[in-house]
Amino acid sequence: MHFFDDHKKLFRMALGLFLGLTIIIAVIPALKNQANNAPLPNSEPLSKAAEEGKKIFIANGCVACHTQQVRNVDMDKTWGNRPGIAADYAANTRIDFWRNTATLMGTERTGPDLTNIGIRQPGKEWNLLHLYQPRAVVNKSIMPAYPWLFDVKKELVTGDVELIVPDEFRKGVTGKIVATTDALNLLAYLQSLKQTPLPQGMQESEFLYKKKSEVPSASGADKLPDGKMVYANNCQSCHQENGEGLKGAFPPLKGSKIVHGNDLELYVTIIMKGYDAREEYASMGAIGTINHFTPEDVAALINFERSSWGNNGKKVSAAEVKKIMETLK
Amino acid sequence: MESRNLWGESGIWITVLLIVIPVLAATIIMVVKAVVTLNKYLREQELEKFRKYVKELKPDELEKLERRKKELEFELSHNELSGDATPKDSRGLIDYVDEVAELRFVETKKKSQPRPSIDPVLTRLILWYIGCATFWLLFGTTIGEYLGIKFSAPDIDHYSWLSFGRLRPVHTNAVFWGWASLAMVGLAYYVVPRVSNVQIYSIRLGYRTLILINLSVILGSIFLMAGINNGGGEYREYIWPIMVLFGTGIILSLYNFYKTIAKRNTKEIYVSNWYVIAAMMFLLVIAVVAYWPGWQNGLGETIVQGYYMHQGVGMWFMLFNLGLMYYFLPQQLNKPIYSYSLGILAFWTQILFYTLIGTHHFIFSAIPWWMQTIAIVGSAGMIIPVVAGTTNYLMTFKGSWRKLSGSYTLPFYLIGIIFYFTGSLQGTAEAFRFTNLVWHFTDFTVAHSHLTMYGIITFMLWAFVYTIVPRLTGKEPPQILVGAHFWLALIGLLFYTIPLMVGSTLRGMMWMDGKPFIDSVELMAPFWLWRAIGGTLMWLSHILFAYNVYVMIKKKDTKKIPKSSKEILKMKMELEMENQVEIIK
Structure with a gap:
């Protein structure tokens, strides 16, 4: 064919086809x-x-x-309350002339x-320690550590945010570790x-490919979710897998009076609304409310915490928890 | 969705099948070699027995044998017709009579054939390209190896410049723009003028491109390590002023090649040149669209990113390499390509379908649903060019399979072609909506990109380098090291990718079951270790490759005693010259 033997025509044709498709599939939609x-x-x-x-x-x-x-x-x-939409990204513009x-x-x-x-894990102490050394809070994490975002000082100046790092992760650092x-x-x-x-009034798009709901048990009564999973998903990164928490940052649940005690109302309130009564520890956010815990979730979680790490507390039912949760609203 | 029903999904089945193909091919090659070795061994055993028997021959048997021998040895004196005149081979018909006398541990493969001589100036340019590319391969994969180790030992260092997030793009960009791109352009400097049957338009432009591309990778790597990047789009991490250097380099060589083709001595434009020129034009389009400083707010960035990332791979690396393959494969097999028309069909369909599939990296995301569907349809359409290309190459191979075992370059070709088929179709299977659910965001993507960028592109480039450099320099690499390079790279790649694919399938299913995220990290640990082991093998193979390139380019011939008439005469002439020089003195 003559056309294939003419380099000008051939390459123009190929370039034209590609340019046309590019404009249709990338340039116009993006614009x-x-x-x-x-x-x-x-x-x-x-x-x-x-x-910054x-x-x-x-x-x-x-x-x-x-x-x-x-x-x-x-x-x-797990990652959000609704699927993302284009508007969620609309505020992003070029960083500057040099960068996209x-x-x-x-x-x-x-x-x-x-x-x-920012909702799931807002804690300042947790995040800073996690940046300094992820394995100090999540021992199986493989995230890189970012110690260069922190200074070591002999003495604190006003305004300094000091980071309490467990000894085994200080790696010979003797001074005070301060966030830059x-x-x-x-x-x-x-x-x-x-x-x-x-x-208001805007319809959320649906989550697709729903998991088939579990077959309801014959008795139909108190079928609770796996408390261990609720704990691992929501509590473990602070209170740790062994329930011992971290000294100076997150209190232990192992042997805790609240976990063991009879004040179920306080226990449920802390889970749902957070806690900031003890100065030696970081404050806790409203984990349960943020993550839309159901009474079943909370009951399963309490039962798990009361029966783990040598704890031995009374089991609760979802109905008991539900009553308390209704008063919290 | 029942996640236990994994085996009911066609996408999964296709992928498993595609993984099995290269493993099978490798197994077959290995089994054939093993059978040959075993047969040799058995023969030896039999021979030993026979020796014993010969030792104890009886005198009468011996006499019989001697008599028979004499009878069989009777022959004419061969000079009944010619008399006693000296034999002559006035047309040089008898050549390459060379006896191998030393002990052999590995089979000796065919040496590369001398080719019509290439202008030494052009040779030097091509060797510079290949040398620089080899450096970037070593550099880039050393970084990659280190990154792989970091998955198992996250606290191995705490320097900001070496932290994972900064090094990862250094690895990907160095092997993309440094290794593969430089090697491709360098090889094109051989192919384009050769199939046009003219000299290259300008050597100087070639060196300028070389310098510009090297400069962009050096600066780009330093910038990335210093924390200056383009905002996080994959393979688009270099900021635009650095990519301008790269793009300018490509413009210069594109102009150079275009001018060369324009003054060609052939009527047709050989299909290799279609692919090469198209790839270079398309790369420039892609780069301008993706880097133009002044648009892409919000999701516009993501739409362009999907386009850029995939066109970069498919329209630059893939198209360019296929073009080179259309020259090197027939040339290496010493026969024409099976079907020229299939090559042309693959060319146009590749442009049509490949351009459409970019968004398949963002399936289920906030990108318009119609774009996602087009991407999936385009991914399925890719079957046409892939099957056309593979068929074409394999049919060219047909009838020459015996050459495979006697050549040290052809296995690289074959593996490249097999991965071209499996790797590309795996991409199609990954774009199905179910398989995407399981695999998206997992290391499956990493495994896939290594199957393609390494299994296809890098294996093909090695094939081409081993084909062409001995022809340019007249020096062969040590065959045993080429073999070691091949096997280390192939086995390393399989160790790297298969555990990652298994692990990430399990991980994806865990996510679907709503298991705690950190459990899925723990699950991956052994698979990441396997990846590091496979990566180490691959990395070792690159050291061998670099050494082989060094031998082919630099190593002086060890002192050789002349054997052929040509060599003897040359030596005599040199000696006489020396004599004359001394006399003049």
């Missing part, structure tokens, strides 16, 4: 998307500190292991998704990562 997209009206813009923290997040390539997207599939429910937009959606979950980390501005900014960014609830 359309950025033109017809705005952040949700009730979303909060990043604070100055969080903005995001830059630290980008510079250290955290996106290599952490996604920030909740897909509309059932298994992603960072939506930080990611493609790998070597570590957990961070879309909602970078670390505090990164913390602010992580705390800012929250899914904005959809405004």
